[in-house]
Amino acid sequence: MKISKELSKGSTGMIVLSVISRSEMYGYQIIKTVEMMSENVFQMNEGTLYPILHALEKEDYLTSRWVESEENGRKRKYYKITEKGIKELASQKQEWETYSTAVGKVLTGELQTI
Amino acid sequence: MKISKELSKGSTGMIVLSVISRSEMYGYQIIKTVEMMSENVFQMNEGTLYPILHALEKEDYLTSRWVESEENGRKRKYYKITEKGIKELASQKQEWETYSTAVGKVLTGELQTI
DNA sequence: AAAGGATACCTTGATTATCTATGTATAATA
DNA sequence: TATTATACATAGATAATCAAGGTATCCTTT
Numbered sequence: 001m002k003i004s005k006e007l008s009k010g011s012t013g014m015i016v017l018s019v020i021s022r023s024e025m026y027g028y029q030i031i032k033t034v035e036m037m038s039e040n041v042f043q044m045n046e047g048t049l050y051p052i053l054h055a056l057e058k059e060d061y062l063t064s065r066w067v068e069s070e071e072n073g074r075k076r077k078y079y080k081i082t083e084k085g086i087k088e089l090a091s092q093k094q095e096w097e098t099y100s101t102a103v104g105k106v107l108t109g110e111l112q113t114i
Numbered sequence: 115m116k117i118s119k120e121l122s123k124g125s126t127g128m129i130v131l132s133v134i135s136r137s138e139m140y141g142y143q144i145i146k147t148v149e150m151m152s153e154n155v156f157q158m159n160e161g162t163l164y165p166i167l168h169a170l171e172k173e174d175y176l177t178s179r180w181v182e183s184e185e186n187g188r189k190r191k192y193y194k195i196t197e198k199g200i201k202e203l204a205s206q207k208q209e210w211e212t213y214s215t216a217v218g219k220v221l222t223g224e225l226q227t228i
Numbered sequence: 229a230a231a232g233g234a235t236a237c238c239t240t241g242a243t244t245a246t247c248t249a250t251g252t253a254t255a256a257t258a
Numbered sequence: 259t260a261t262t263a264t265a266c267a268t269a270g271a272t273a274a275t276c277a278a279g280g281t282a283t284c285c286t287t288t
Binding site for chain 1: 122215220224
Protein backbone atom coordinates (compact mmCIF):
# COMPACT_ATOMS: atom_id res chain seq x y z
CA MET A 1 0.00 0.00 0.00
CA LYS A 2 1.13 3.54 -0.68
CA ILE A 3 -0.26 5.08 2.47
CA SER A 4 2.82 5.46 4.60
CA LYS A 5 3.70 3.39 7.62
CA GLU A 6 1.60 0.50 8.74
CA LEU A 7 -1.80 2.08 8.80
CA SER A 8 -3.37 -0.27 6.31
CA LYS A 9 -2.24 -3.48 7.95
CA GLY A 10 -5.15 -5.72 8.64
CA SER A 11 -7.53 -4.10 6.19
CA THR A 12 -5.98 -5.42 2.98
CA GLY A 13 -7.75 -8.77 3.08
CA MET A 14 -11.07 -6.99 3.51
CA ILE A 15 -10.31 -4.64 0.62
CA VAL A 16 -9.53 -7.60 -1.63
CA LEU A 17 -12.65 -9.50 -0.59
CA SER A 18 -14.69 -6.37 -1.12
CA VAL A 19 -13.67 -5.71 -4.73
CA ILE A 20 -14.00 -9.37 -5.66
CA SER A 21 -17.46 -9.50 -4.11
CA ARG A 22 -18.70 -7.23 -6.89
CA SER A 23 -17.24 -9.22 -9.78
CA GLU A 24 -14.91 -12.09 -10.52
CA MET A 25 -11.41 -10.71 -11.00
CA TYR A 26 -7.82 -11.70 -11.60
CA GLY A 27 -4.89 -10.53 -9.52
CA TYR A 28 -3.50 -7.77 -11.63
CA GLN A 29 -6.99 -6.41 -12.16
CA ILE A 30 -7.58 -6.29 -8.42
CA ILE A 31 -4.51 -4.12 -7.97
CA LYS A 32 -5.61 -1.71 -10.69
CA THR A 33 -9.21 -1.63 -9.45
CA VAL A 34 -8.25 -0.89 -5.86
CA GLU A 35 -5.86 1.79 -7.10
CA MET A 36 -8.61 3.44 -9.09
CA MET A 37 -11.33 3.15 -6.46
CA SER A 38 -9.13 4.54 -3.73
CA GLU A 39 -7.94 7.32 -6.03
CA ASN A 40 -4.36 6.09 -5.75
CA VAL A 41 -4.25 5.99 -1.98
CA PHE A 42 -3.88 2.22 -2.07
CA GLN A 43 -1.10 1.01 -4.31
CA MET A 44 -0.97 -2.62 -3.38
CA ASN A 45 2.10 -4.43 -4.54
CA GLU A 46 2.16 -7.93 -5.92
CA GLY A 47 4.17 -9.35 -3.05
CA THR A 48 1.30 -8.30 -0.82
CA LEU A 49 -1.61 -9.34 -2.98
CA TYR A 50 -0.73 -12.85 -4.14
CA PRO A 51 -0.05 -14.32 -0.70
CA ILE A 52 -3.33 -12.78 0.48
CA LEU A 53 -5.25 -14.32 -2.42
CA HIS A 54 -3.74 -17.71 -1.68
CA ALA A 55 -4.58 -17.41 2.01
CA LEU A 56 -8.16 -16.34 1.28
CA GLU A 57 -8.55 -19.29 -1.08
CA LYS A 58 -7.16 -21.67 1.51
CA GLU A 59 -9.79 -20.42 3.94
CA ASP A 60 -12.47 -21.04 1.31
CA TYR A 61 -13.41 -17.39 1.05
CA LEU A 62 -12.50 -17.48 -2.65
CA THR A 63 -12.28 -20.00 -5.46
CA SER A 64 -10.04 -19.62 -8.49
CA ARG A 65 -9.89 -20.79 -12.09
CA TRP A 66 -7.46 -20.24 -14.93
CA VAL A 67 -8.84 -18.47 -17.97
CA GLU A 68 -7.12 -17.96 -21.30
CA SER A 69 -7.64 -14.39 -22.46
CA GLU A 70 -9.39 -13.98 -25.82
CA GLU A 71 -7.62 -10.77 -26.90
CA ASN A 72 -4.18 -12.16 -26.22
CA GLY A 73 -3.25 -15.70 -25.28
CA ARG A 74 -2.27 -14.63 -21.78
CA LYS A 75 -3.48 -16.80 -18.91
CA ARG A 76 -5.18 -15.17 -15.99
CA LYS A 77 -6.24 -16.61 -12.67
CA TYR A 78 -9.72 -15.45 -11.82
CA TYR A 79 -10.95 -15.32 -8.26
CA LYS A 80 -14.58 -15.51 -7.20
CA ILE A 81 -16.02 -14.98 -3.74
CA THR A 82 -17.78 -17.88 -2.00
CA GLU A 83 -20.79 -17.84 0.34
CA LYS A 84 -18.38 -18.21 3.21
CA GLY A 85 -16.40 -15.27 1.86
CA ILE A 86 -19.50 -13.10 1.67
CA LYS A 87 -20.22 -13.76 5.33
CA GLU A 88 -16.62 -13.11 6.26
CA LEU A 89 -16.66 -9.82 4.37
CA ALA A 90 -19.81 -8.72 6.19
CA SER A 91 -18.15 -9.53 9.49
CA GLN A 92 -14.97 -7.66 8.58
CA LYS A 93 -16.93 -4.64 7.42
CA GLN A 94 -18.69 -4.56 10.76
CA GLU A 95 -15.37 -4.77 12.52
CA TRP A 96 -13.96 -1.97 10.38
CA GLU A 97 -16.94 0.17 11.30
CA THR A 98 -16.36 -0.46 15.00
CA TYR A 99 -12.67 0.23 14.69
CA SER A 100 -12.84 3.41 12.63
CA THR A 101 -15.61 4.81 14.79
CA ALA A 102 -13.50 4.16 17.89
CA VAL A 103 -10.50 5.90 16.37
CA GLY A 104 -12.72 8.84 15.54
CA LYS A 105 -13.94 9.05 19.12
CA VAL A 106 -10.43 9.06 20.54
CA LEU A 107 -9.14 11.58 17.99
CA THR A 108 -11.95 14.04 18.47
CA GLY A 109 -11.97 13.59 22.25
CA GLU A 110 -15.69 13.16 22.57
CA LEU A 111 -15.44 12.17 26.21
CA GLN A 112 -13.43 13.74 29.01
CA THR A 113 -10.19 12.39 30.37
CA ILE A 114 -10.22 10.61 33.73
CA MET B 115 -5.82 -3.70 21.26
CA LYS B 116 -8.94 -5.77 21.70
CA ILE B 117 -10.27 -5.34 18.18
CA SER B 118 -9.48 -8.69 16.62
CA LYS B 119 -6.78 -9.28 14.06
CA GLU B 120 -4.37 -6.61 12.99
CA LEU B 121 -6.71 -3.82 12.12
CA SER B 122 -5.29 -1.36 14.57
CA LYS B 123 -1.66 -1.72 13.59
CA GLY B 124 -0.17 1.59 12.71
CA SER B 125 -2.74 3.73 14.45
CA THR B 126 -1.63 3.09 18.02
CA GLY B 127 1.09 5.73 18.05
CA MET B 128 -1.40 8.30 16.81
CA ILE B 129 -3.93 7.25 19.46
CA VAL B 130 -1.32 7.69 22.18
CA LEU B 131 -0.17 11.06 20.87
CA SER B 132 -3.76 12.16 20.63
CA VAL B 133 -4.75 11.47 24.23
CA ILE B 134 -1.52 12.96 25.56
CA SER B 135 -2.07 16.08 23.47
CA ARG B 136 -5.04 16.95 25.67
CA SER B 137 -3.28 16.53 28.98
CA GLU B 138 -0.08 15.28 30.51
CA MET B 139 -0.54 11.61 31.42
CA TYR B 140 1.25 8.58 32.78
CA GLY B 141 1.30 5.17 31.11
CA TYR B 142 -1.32 3.35 33.06
CA GLN B 143 -3.64 6.32 32.78
CA ILE B 144 -3.24 6.34 29.00
CA ILE B 145 -4.41 2.74 28.80
CA LYS B 146 -7.46 3.46 30.93
CA THR B 147 -8.27 6.67 29.08
CA VAL B 148 -8.09 5.06 25.66
CA GLU B 149 -10.23 2.20 26.93
CA MET B 150 -12.86 4.59 28.16
CA MET B 151 -12.82 6.91 25.16
CA SER B 152 -13.09 4.06 22.70
CA GLU B 153 -15.82 2.42 24.81
CA ASN B 154 -13.65 -0.66 25.33
CA VAL B 155 -12.87 -1.23 21.66
CA PHE B 156 -9.20 -0.49 22.32
CA GLN B 157 -7.68 -2.46 25.15
CA MET B 158 -4.05 -1.65 24.74
CA ASN B 159 -1.72 -3.89 26.62
CA GLU B 160 1.36 -2.73 28.46
CA GLY B 161 3.76 -4.60 26.21
CA THR B 162 2.39 -2.46 23.38
CA LEU B 163 2.22 0.87 25.14
CA TYR B 164 5.57 1.18 26.88
CA PRO B 165 7.75 0.54 23.84
CA ILE B 166 5.62 3.05 21.92
CA LEU B 167 6.06 5.70 24.61
CA HIS B 168 9.81 5.15 24.60
CA ALA B 169 9.94 5.38 20.83
CA LEU B 170 7.84 8.56 20.76
CA GLU B 171 10.11 10.09 23.37
CA LYS B 172 13.20 9.12 21.41
CA GLU B 173 11.74 10.95 18.39
CA ASP B 174 11.15 14.02 20.58
CA TYR B 175 7.41 13.88 20.19
CA LEU B 176 7.07 13.51 23.96
CA THR B 177 9.02 14.41 27.08
CA SER B 178 8.72 12.59 30.39
CA ARG B 179 9.22 13.28 34.10
CA TRP B 180 8.83 11.19 37.24
CA VAL B 181 6.25 12.40 39.70
CA GLU B 182 5.60 11.08 43.20
CA SER B 183 1.88 10.71 43.74
CA GLU B 184 0.44 12.71 46.65
CA GLU B 185 -2.34 10.26 47.60
CA ASN B 186 -0.01 7.31 47.74
CA GLY B 187 3.76 7.31 47.46
CA ARG B 188 3.65 5.59 44.09
CA LYS B 189 5.91 6.96 41.36
CA ARG B 190 4.44 7.69 37.99
CA LYS B 191 6.14 8.67 34.76
CA TYR B 192 4.25 11.52 33.15
CA TYR B 193 4.44 12.18 29.43
CA LYS B 194 3.85 15.52 27.78
CA ILE B 195 3.57 16.26 24.08
CA THR B 196 6.15 18.55 22.44
CA GLU B 197 5.74 21.08 19.64
CA LYS B 198 7.24 18.53 17.29
CA GLY B 199 4.74 15.97 18.57
CA ILE B 200 1.83 18.32 17.93
CA LYS B 201 2.90 18.70 14.32
CA GLU B 202 3.40 14.98 13.95
CA LEU B 203 -0.05 14.31 15.36
CA ALA B 204 -1.63 16.73 12.88
CA SER B 205 0.16 14.95 10.06
CA GLN B 206 -0.92 11.52 11.26
CA LYS B 207 -4.51 12.66 11.66
CA GLN B 208 -4.47 13.88 8.09
CA GLU B 209 -3.11 10.54 6.97
CA TRP B 210 -5.75 8.70 8.94
CA GLU B 211 -8.42 10.79 7.26
CA THR B 212 -7.03 9.95 3.82
CA TYR B 213 -6.77 6.29 4.66
CA SER B 214 -10.18 5.81 6.23
CA THR B 215 -11.87 7.75 3.46
CA ALA B 216 -10.17 5.54 0.88
CA VAL B 217 -11.30 2.38 2.66
CA GLY B 218 -14.82 3.76 2.71
CA LYS B 219 -14.71 4.38 -1.04
CA VAL B 220 -13.54 0.87 -1.80
CA LEU B 221 -16.04 -0.76 0.56
CA THR B 222 -19.02 1.15 -0.73
CA GLY B 223 -17.94 0.81 -4.34
CA GLU B 224 -18.44 4.42 -5.25
CA LEU B 225 -16.78 3.99 -8.62
CA GLN B 226 -17.23 1.25 -11.18
CA THR B 227 -14.88 -1.64 -11.75
CA ILE B 228 -12.62 -1.58 -14.79
C1' DA C 229 -2.52 -11.09 59.17
C1' DA C 230 -2.82 -13.06 54.66
C1' DA C 231 -4.40 -13.15 50.01
C1' DG C 232 -5.80 -11.18 45.90
C1' DG C 233 -6.63 -7.51 42.83
C1' DA C 234 -5.51 -3.09 41.08
C1' DT C 235 -1.95 0.00 40.11
C1' DA C 236 2.57 1.07 37.86
C1' DC C 237 6.72 0.40 35.60
C1' DC C 238 9.49 -2.59 32.30
C1' DT C 239 11.61 -6.26 28.75
C1' DT C 240 12.00 -10.47 25.86
C1' DG C 241 10.65 -13.57 22.37
C1' DA C 242 7.06 -14.96 19.17
C1' DT C 243 3.81 -13.91 15.73
C1' DT C 244 2.31 -11.96 11.58
C1' DA C 245 1.25 -8.41 7.85
C1' DT C 246 3.44 -6.14 4.52
C1' DC C 247 7.37 -4.68 1.60
C1' DT C 248 11.43 -5.21 -1.20
C1' DA C 249 13.56 -7.78 -4.24
C1' DT C 250 13.75 -11.30 -7.31
C1' DG C 251 12.23 -14.63 -10.78
C1' DT C 252 9.63 -16.19 -15.03
C1' DA C 253 7.09 -15.09 -19.22
C1' DT C 254 4.35 -12.73 -22.91
C1' DA C 255 2.39 -8.63 -25.42
C1' DA C 256 2.48 -4.02 -26.83
C1' DT C 257 4.84 0.08 -27.72
C1' DA C 258 8.60 3.26 -28.87
C1' DT D 259 15.57 -3.78 -30.29
C1' DA D 260 14.65 -2.08 -25.86
C1' DT D 261 11.40 -0.79 -22.67
C1' DT D 262 7.00 -0.82 -20.46
C1' DA D 263 2.84 -3.10 -19.15
C1' DT D 264 0.79 -7.24 -18.12
C1' DA D 265 0.56 -11.52 -15.26
C1' DC D 266 1.84 -14.98 -12.21
C1' DA D 267 4.79 -16.33 -8.08
C1' DT D 268 8.13 -16.82 -3.86
C1' DA D 269 11.88 -15.63 -0.31
C1' DG D 270 13.86 -12.83 3.04
C1' DA D 271 13.69 -8.55 5.68
C1' DT D 272 11.23 -5.29 8.44
C1' DA D 273 8.31 -3.79 11.93
C1' DA D 274 3.96 -3.54 14.93
C1' DT D 275 1.78 -5.91 18.29
C1' DC D 276 0.96 -9.55 21.68
C1' DA D 277 1.78 -12.96 25.25
C1' DA D 278 4.26 -13.79 28.93
C1' DG D 279 7.15 -12.79 32.35
C1' DG D 280 9.37 -9.75 35.99
C1' DT D 281 9.41 -6.20 40.02
C1' DA D 282 7.01 -3.47 43.41
C1' DT D 283 3.41 -0.90 46.06
C1' DC D 284 -1.28 -0.05 47.66
C1' DC D 285 -5.98 -1.28 48.88
C1' DT D 286 -9.67 -4.33 49.94
C1' DT D 287 -11.53 -8.54 51.43
C1' DT D 288 -11.35 -12.65 54.08
